[in-house]
Amino acid sequence: MKWKAWLGLALVYVSLLTGIYSLWAMVLIAWVIGDLRARETWFLETVPRATHPVTYWALLLSWTAFSILLLAFDVMVLWGGQWWR
Numbered sequence: 001m002k003w004k005a006w007l008g009l010a011l012v013y014v015s016l017l018t019g020i021y022s023l024w025a026m027v028l029i030a031w032v033i034g035d036l037r038a039r040e041t042w043f044l045e046t047v048p049r050a051t052h053p054v055t056y057w058a059l060l061l062s063w064t065a066f067s068i069l070l071l072a073f074d075v076m077v078l079w080g081g082q083w084w085r
Helices: 003-018 023-037 053-078
Strands: 040-042 044-048
Touching: 003 023, 023 040, 023 053, 040 053, 044 053
Parallel strands: none
Antiparallel strands: 040 044
16 A cells, blocks of 8 residues: 555545645655655656756756745734735
8 A cells, every 4th residue: 555645645635624735745845755755756647857957956946945835824814824925
């Protein structure tokens, strides 16, 4: 059984049902960590770091930035503010 995949899928469903976007951030961070270890990522196709380093790092930096934004969004909502003001 692939428990990490099931845990990630559970986080996605809980996030969708509850509106807690920081759970998506956790999934993306786990994705980035796995990609750093594997030295390749997957976005519509396999992107190995050795042969396509610019694309690889652009994708990983994007996932990291999205994670930070999702975490910031939840923090602002918890503080009662609206993040876009």
